[in-house]
Amino acid sequence: MPEQRQADTPAHTPPQRPPWWQQWWFRLSATGLALVLVVSAALWAVPRLLCGGEAGLVRVSGECVGVTDGSYLFPAERASLTNAFPADDAGADAEFDRFAEDFREVQEGIAEQNEKVAASGDDYVKVAFLAPLIPQDDRSFDHTRLLSSLWGVLAAQKRINGSRDFYDPAYPAVQVLLANEGDRQEHWRHSAEELVALSRDADHPLVTAFGMPLSSQATQDSVALLSEAGVPMVGGAAATDELNREDVPGFVRATPDVTDFTKALSRHLAAEDLDRAMTVFDDAGLQEGPDRFVDSLRGAYARDIRGVERLSQQPYTGQSLVKPPTPRLFAGIARKICSAAPDLVLFAGRTNDLAVFVESWAAEERDCSNDVDLTIAFMTTGLSVSRDDAVMRDLEEADARLILATTIDPAWTRGADSAPEGYGRFEEAFIEVAGEEARPTLVDGYAAMAHDALAVAAKSVRATALEIRESGAQDEGLPLPAIIAGQEKLNTSPEDMVVGAGGTLSYSTGGDGSPEGKPIPVVELPADKEGAASEDYYTTGGD
Structure with missing residues (x-):
């Protein structure tokens, strides 16, 4: 006799297929969602892939902006340099090729230094050169001043990591990142926010932003954002009086101010x-x-x-x-x-x-x-x-x-006795990275100011690191407020001053962040x- 179905067990009912129009709508919705996800991923990924896949770089209006360790090379594009290298000038092709080669090689030099630091096994920190980094020939910070600045950065980085000129070269070693704000600094916020994010890295934090070669509203805004986030800064060529430690806590500069x-x-x-x-x-x-x-x-x-x-x-x-x-x-x-x-x-x-x-x-x-x-x-x-x-x-x-x-007396480039104590060492390092043929560009001052800004950054970081090590508190890392305090330690004794290209620099406790000890040549x-x-x-x- 067949088994009787339990009264409380419902009979099996095959699932009903939804109407054709619902099936079509479900499929369309799923396809649309997938398409949205694909498009969203593409919108996120493609601009970064166009910039070498660097995490902090994104392509905006044809330019890669953000932060790189040098593995992405910012290009020298002839279309942006037509005033300096005219298309109808027979000698301009070779001149442009030379410039493009120099610009590529200095970035490769910084990247090579960064790789050595990472491979050394030493403790290291990151600093970032913040500036417009695509060469232009019709800007106040033009292609020649940009190249000079990067030569100064590389010269300083090699001295910092390879000599005792700015304290112990192994504690900590220094990687230099390049932060592009955009052609007219229109993407300053993106770069500044990337720097703030990098400052939160527990292992190898970004401890200073330096450079800032333009006295502009965008510079004022970016340093304000960095200051609010507690990131120390060392200005290079920007001289406006409004960039000062009272209004922008954590800021010092290598150049004199306008006053x-x-x-x-x-x-x-x-x-x-x-x-x-x-x-x-x-x-x-x-x-x-x-x-x-x-x-x-x-x-x-x-x-x-x-x-x-x-x-x-x-x-x-x-x-x-x-x-x-x-x-x-x-x-x-x-x-x-x-x-x-x-x-x-x-x-x-x-x-x-x-x-x-x-x-x-x-x-x-x-x-x-x-x-x-x-x-x-x-x-x-x-x-x-x-x-x-x-x-x-x-x-x-x-x-x-x-x-x-x-900032620079041309007489210093010819060995005048009036040159500051540190100028000769800087010039040797500059010629090593840029070549003898680049010597005439020293008079533009940008190499010296970028060099000195990085030297000030490195020495203030190391002053802080040495104090922490001596206290036995290495496990605390390098807190950014301590580095800001370390900037003021550069005035305590002659050995703590920065013997830079432009002078032997110190910073008064409670001062406005401008250097003391910087000679200002007046040339007719x-x-x-x-x-x-x-x-x-x-x-x-x-x-």
């Missing part, structure tokens, strides 16, 4: 027989907000240049960070100089605009009814303008002169084209 440059100018001009001053200033600058450099310089001129009658202030709309300026930019101002006949112009603009201003004045001076012997005063990181034969010729034809406060061009070679430089922290 110190202007004080050096003021001391020099006080000995000159000059009576009437006109200020020429850039009223546009970065076109992204206030131009921190111009604002600082105009304020310092008004405060520190004394003993002259003040004439009008003449604005111009600067373009050196957007496109190359032309003499037409200053034609109206040149006519006003002819009419008012000042003997001093206080120039507050970008370095690239200065040469065009001189050219414009020289053209106007030929037909000027007044006899104007013009002195143009300015401050600049370096004296690349001294190598511009056209500018020197314009100055001589117009019976005009430049008086420039700067074209008369001092070979350098001032002065034994009586204005020195920061002393006068």
Whole structure:
């Protein structure tokens, strides 16, 4: 007799297939979800794969921005350098090839140093050079200054990891990362946030960002973000007064600030027989907000240049960070100089605009009814303008002169006794990485300032590490607040000072983060084209 089904057990009912339209909708939904996931993955991965797969690099608007250890090489693209290497110039091809090779080799040199550090078995930390890293020829921080800066970085890194010039080379060793902010620093936030994330690495943290060669709003914003996250910083060429330790905790710099440059100018001009001053200033600058450099310089001129009658202030709309300026930019101002006949112009603009201003004045001076012997005063990181034969010729034809406060005296590059104690060692290291043919570029100052910024970073980190080791607290690692405090330890004794390319630098406890002990040469061009070679430089922290 067949087994009876239990009354409470439901009979098996085959599953009902949903209607065809529901089946179609389910399949479409699943396909759509998969497609969304694939597209999302592609949107995340492709921009990174285009930048070599580096975790911190992403391609935006045709440029790789973010942070790399040197395994990705930023390219030198001819299309961005057509002013420096014109397509119709027979010699430009070879010149561009040489530049591109130098730019590639210096990045490879940094990557090689990083690999050696990782393979050494020594304790090491990471620091990051923060700047626009795609070569451009029409920017204030142009391709030549970028290459000089990287040569300075590599020279410093080799000294830091291979000598006792900046304390024990093995405790800790230093890897250098390269952080690209974008062509006009428009991606500063992405790079700064990547640096903050790297500072949280428990094993080999990023302990300092250095470089920051531009006095710009983007620089101001990025250092504010890093400061808020507790990441120490060492500025290179950026000189604006608003970059200071009081407003940006954790910040020091290797270069003097604008106020110190202007004080050096003021001391020099006080000995000159000059009576009437006109200020020429850039009223546009970065076109992204206030131009921190111009604002600082105009304020310092008004405060520190004394003993002259003040004439009008003449604005111009600067373009050196957007496109190359032309003499037409200053034609109206040149006519006003002819009419008012000042003997001093206080120039507050970008370095690239200065040469065009001189050219414009020289053209106007030929037909000027007044006899104007013009002195143009300015401050600049370096004296690349001294190598511009056209500018020197314009100055001589117009019976005009430049008086420039700067970081490097060209006389130092020829072995003058006035060179700082550490300049010779820096120059040897620079020639080792850049070659003898690069020696003339030393006058631009960017190699020295990048070198000194990294040297300050390394020595402050090691001062902290040594103190922690001596206390027996190595297991605590290198807390970032301790490194910030370590910056102030660079003033306690001569051996703790940084014997850099630009001077023997120290930092006052509670000071504003500007270096003490930095000589500021004031050079007159074209008369001092070979350098001032002065034994009586204005020195920061002393006068």
